[in-house]
Amino acid sequence: MKKMLKSKMKDLPEAEQEKMLNAIEKNPDFFQSVAMEVQAKMKEGKDQMSATMEVMRKHQDELRKIMN
Secondary structure, rough: HHHHHHOOOOOOOOOHHHHHHEEEEEEEEHHHHHHHHHHOOOOHOOOOOHHHHHHHOOOHHHHHHHOO
């Protein structure tokens, strides 16, 4: 799974990739629910980027806490 995530984040610097992977490993339930929300938005007809941005904005406070 780490390899798949790293391939999706290939444009990020290595330090940022590790920070993100650590956050995902420590908070799998949060990221699972975000992924499910993004998928639901995509089923409503939104493209992946729009759906992701909408869900991330909705959870931005919690995401900030997790990333710091």
